Amino acid sequence: MRIAMIGTGYVGLVSGACFSEFGVHVTCMDKDKGKIDQLLRGEIPIYEPGLDDLVAKNVKAGRLTFTLDLAEAMKGADAVFIAVGTPTRRGDGHADLTYVYAAAEEIAANLDGYTVVVNKSTVPVGTGREVEAIIRKARPDAEFDVASNPEFLREGAAIGDFMRPDRVVIGAESERARDTMRRLYRPLHLIETPIVMTNRETAELTKYAANAFLATKITFINEIADLCEKVGADVHDVAKGIGLDGRIGKKFLHPGPGYGGSCFPKDTLALVRTAQQHEAPVRIVETVVDINDKRKKSMTSRIVAACEGSLAGKTVAVLGVTFKPNTDDMRDAPSLDIVPALQAAGAHVRAFDPAGMHEAAKLLPGVDWRADAYQTLEGADCVAILTEWNEFRALDLNRCKALLKRPAMVDLRNIYNPAEMAAAGFLYSSIGRGSAP
Numbered sequence: 001m002r003i004a005m006i007g008t009g010y011v012g013l014v015s016g017a018c019f020s021e022f023g024v025h026v027t028c029m030d031k032d033k034g035k036i037d038q039l040l041r042g043e044i045p046i047y048e049p050g051l052d053d054l055v056a057k058n059v060k061a062g063r064l065t066f067t068l069d070l071a072e073a074m075k076g077a078d079a080v081f082i083a084v085g086t087p088t089r090r091g092d093g094h095a096d097l098t099y100v101y102a103a104a105e106e107i108a109a110n111l112d113g114y115t116v117v118v119n120k121s122t123v124p125v126g127t128g129r130e131v132e133a134i135i136r137k138a139r140p141d142a143e144f145d146v147a148s149n150p151e152f153l154r155e156g157a158a159i160g161d162f163m164r165p166d167r168v169v170i171g172a173e174s175e176r177a178r179d180t181m182r183r184l185y186r187p188l189h190l191i192e193t194p195i196v197m198t199n200r201e202t203a204e205l206t207k208y209a210a211n212a213f214l215a216t217k218i219t220f221i222n223e224i225a226d227l228c229e230k231v232g233a234d235v236h237d238v239a240k241g242i243g244l245d246g247r248i249g250k251k252f253l254h255p256g257p258g259y260g261g262s263c264f265p266k267d268t269l270a271l272v273r274t275a276q277q278h279e280a281p282v283r284i285v286e287t288v289v290d291i292n293d294k295r296k297k298s299m300t301s302r303i304v305a306a307c308e309g310s311l312a313g314k315t316v317a318v319l320g321v322t323f324k325p326n327t328d329d330m331r332d333a334p335s336l337d338i339v340p341a342l343q344a345a346g347a348h349v350r351a352f353d354p355a356g357m358h359e360a361a362k363l364l365p366g367v368d369w370r371a372d373a374y375q376t377l378e379g380a381d382c383v384a385i386l387t388e389w390n391e392f393r394a395l396d397l398n399r400c401k402a403l404l405k406r407p408a409m410v411d412l413r414n415i416y417n418p419a420e421m422a423a424a425g426f427l428y429s430s431i432g433r434g435s436a437p
């Protein structure tokens, strides 16, 4: 089979590479010349573990190519995937569909024989119908179907998620489109991945419902963590105690500074707007959005407390700025709220991140970027862990203590043990374990 992938970002590049690994001939197309040039040189424009080897292997096998030219990408394709960004529209919180609709226009201009147009971007209910209308208007006689196939991969574990997903969701309105999609996903069908075959609207809404549910779970445990601090309980034991109940499940019960990233913030907001528009408000999700926004901002007060109540003239060492480990993605990362607030309170901020500094430097002016964790700590009044990269999990505590001006650590990811930190002589605070700072 042959497919074209429009948009060569986190989703498009990973999906394209994984489909080519399944034996499909994939042409990834992007309008960003810099990205395509990099890919043609064998460089990977994003940080995603394992992606470099997977791309190199499939390029070498002749199944994966890159281009700026959609006509070339779509030549002979059974399906063309739309995997462009759907960020929050400025001003009203709805998903901005400019890129999706532009892609639909471009597809219309290049359709050549029966093609399934597959929406992989996260798009509000009704977008598939709109994409179909755009293409139909431009090409009344063309043979095509529009299907929805939302993506559930997580950055940092994207290849494993794509190759061994919990399920694949496909929304299609014709047997011909369903057949093409089944053939594309046949390798997953063979390993008994459940395939939820449904209509387009259901598939579109499923993606938002999944992300909103996960965001709610995180927000729930964050609030329980705050309560734990007041009453002397340990949130990890509470999470274990509830998570072992199969109806609740263990995952996504880890407290932290509030969810961030390229999906949860924008998708929860877009779902809220869609629901309001249809006069079926999702009030739980509205509350989740509000709590999470406030939570990210409130984290600064924990660092102020660790610095004896004032940040004026203090140096804060920040470890990790990406929204989670194993990615360079900075979209809606909690650090984007926390670091400027620290600076506004008079702190000098030093920071290190294993993969995110290039991107973060554009978004966080005035930060003194360092080459590793230990250099970041030198002479600082306090260290704050914002992202749980593996390399921060086993720092040499004696060395850290010797480098810091005061041995204060604010661990917003709970990667250290409070008793061990106290024994090591640290003024240690974390989330939801015993007492608040």
Ligand code: NAD
Binding pocket: 006, 007, 008, 009, 010, 011, 012, 029, 030, 031, 032, 035, 083, 084, 085, 086, 099, 102, 103, 106, 120, 121, 122, 123, 151, 152, 153, 154, 155, 262, 263
């Ligand atoms: P991204 O910003 O990394 O990549 C989007 C790419 O599309 C960019 O390279 C951009 O240049 C390109 N593009 C935009 N318009 C184009 C056009 N007309 N022609 C060709 N290329 C075009 O975005 P992403 O993180 O890959 O997300 C894509 C979609 O997938 C979004 O809707 C997102 O919500 C969804 N999604 C993302 C994730 C994730 O973890 N990042 C997971 C699941 C779903």
